[in-house]
Amino acid sequence: MKVLAEIITIGDEILIGQITDTNSQWISKKLNEIGIHVSHKTSVGDSESDIKEALRLAKDRADVIIVTGGLGPTKDDITKKTVCGFFDTSLVLDEGTLEHIKDMFEKKGRTITDLNRNQALIPKNCTPIHNEFGTAPGMWFEEKSKAYAFMPGVPYEMKTMVNDFLSKKLQQTFKTPKIFHRTARTIGIAESNLAIKLDGFEASLPENYKLAYLPKLGAVRLRLSATGNTILEEEFQNYFDQLVANAGKYVFAKDDVDIELVIGDILRSQSKTLAIAESCTGGTVSGKITSIPGASDYFLGSVVSYSNDAKVQLLGVNKSTIQEFGAVSENTAMEMAENVRKKFNSDFGLSTTGIAGPGGGSEQKPVGTVWVGYSDSKKTIAKKLTLAGNRKLNIELTHLSLMKLFWRNLKSCHKA
């Protein structure tokens, strides 16, 4: 039997367009992974009657109803009251939740208010869902073979609840068909070319298999999935290996992990170190490298040389190089990568220099002109990019191109 779900997001801020609802997308993906099919999504405002109507409709057409938002301490949050009305129950104090709230306030050295204390009140017939990072607990209900989960709208609070509690609980409650998913990540090839490469493979897949192309910022995820109780894990792995073999040298990971993690693993396994000189990316590359736990094993540090003075004084780029070729040039990018490597005494040096926009462009070097550099003990190279995005996008694309350049060189070192 197909298990259907409906996601209800609550909040005036969604309806007036002040925030993008990313929660419902994230939840959809999670449910999809455990074989639960989202058939509807609904957003309503902070209105008791609208919330009730949404719940009533959802109950009639779905088996699982997941609600986010409307659980904060202030008075525009009326979800809990509405829920009591809907399930015809009343609020009781949950001691465990109260302890947790007190604990959180104690750790922060803040005084607890009545508003906070009230967050420990939950409907009588629900199971509280622990909120590791916040004071509003989630609520789980089962009634007439339907399941309901209410969670706060704060993304990291909600996500932790889904990962730690909801996914497992739903799998236990509903016996969902087995779904296998595995993602390979590629870089350096466009979706349409990848599709041509994988045409034959796709045609060979059994009916219960599906290959999805998920492009994002020029890099394409390949997600293979298969549904059905009869699938052998071995068979699925076999098809996945074929997928990876067909996609060839563009695959940087056989799991849904970022390239910074893959790079970090290679560096760690080789006991090699990295330093970075950033100009137009302004710290973003280093920030992404250090977003990986344990990055201190291989990342020594960076110099963000936003001004020309900093490039010369902190990185030792030749003044004449900047005068002759400009700060955005192959020579500057190469000197930056090489010098930062020497400065930090690291095995590898990377660099970025360019015009992210919207200002700073010229006819000769328009916005989007960027150089990324790579240096190891044997060679130093730089690559030119011509980007056409806005500031934010240009920074992201520069980062990605630099990672691609680094990964390819690491791989060939690795093999050598």
Added chain:
Amino acid sequence: MKVLAEIITIGDEILIGQITDTNSQWISKKLNEIGIHVSHKTSVGDSESDIKEALRLAKDRADVIIVTGGLGPTKDDITKKTVCGFFDTSLVLDEGTLEHIKDMFEKKGRTITDLNRNQALIPKNCTPIHNEFGTAPGMWFEEKSKAYAFMPGVPYEMKTMVNDFLSKKLQQTFKTPKIFHRTARTIGIAESNLAIKLDGFEASLPENYKLAYLPKLGAVRLRLSATGNTILEEEFQNYFDQLVANAGKYVFAKDDVDIELVIGDILRSQSKTLAIAESCTGGTVSGKITSIPGASDYFLGSVVSYSNDAKVQLLGVNKSTIQEFGAVSENTAMEMAENVRKKFNSDFGLSTTGIAGPGGGSEQKPVGTVWVGYSDSKKTIAKKLTLAGNRKLNIELTHLSLMKLFWRNLKSCHKA
């Protein structure tokens, strides 16, 4: 009379979480600006019965029904067929649309297919909405004092239709009340405490006013809104000023802008410069500072000193300081902030050093122990944080605390 709208987005790719629906947020904002209140958003898959049910529900509770998606040339797009059923009409060829489609193909040098030609078929009783950038026309219906607009899901096609046609058409069709919105941003005060501070103000608001608290990562947005033809802009501004006065010193912006922008504006107006020494934030602070266009006016650069060696050699932190107090200490944070200021010859220096986690913690200095530092020509200080999030969250919160520390000091310099 309040004009209510419902937005329906169609597409399996939304329900399985493959894409984020940003269309409905954008449309919400646009409708809000012309005084139309979105009361519901619904997403359904490419299923005729689900689309029909969604239209039926929407018709009963809204005056304006806006539908996006399901209008492309491929076969999973069944919206047009469903629409004919819903309005009990049939498809006819629209000559104007056909001309436009032929034109587009000619310009691209492509051959037109039957699939493309079929896109010029539209329901008999609708007004086609011109699609400047695509081949699928939009459709406008009026029936029983309700208005319906169907548009493609491709964001730039849809947006052009709204800007060029729909906004005006809706304003002509419905005589909408005026809506005022303004957001103030606060930092350094919890939602619950802010609610206590603003209790009296909130109680004094006329019935057509609404105050919303929008918390995110410990910083709270305050959004005041008011509806009705009788509101004078002056009256609304007056209430907004009262809101800001009541929220007091925690308000860093009277518009919905980020604190990095506010800080940048202050620095630029004073011709002051900034340099940053980052350890646990690994480049994230610099990345956010440089995400603001024109940051090169005041931001000179950073040193990301992830290793102790880098702290000593690149930033000149005393070896003995690290040995005696540790890299995560008040003294190290202060030396980092002061030395980076001197190194870059900037007016202000900032620093972060801490244990973001998940590894690296000890009993004395558990994960989440962080120091942020501030230095100007007259003083150097550091502040201890005790964070309880995961790695990513701890980095974000460290950044935010540092911005708070910097902004407060900038403000007091500014006044002096």
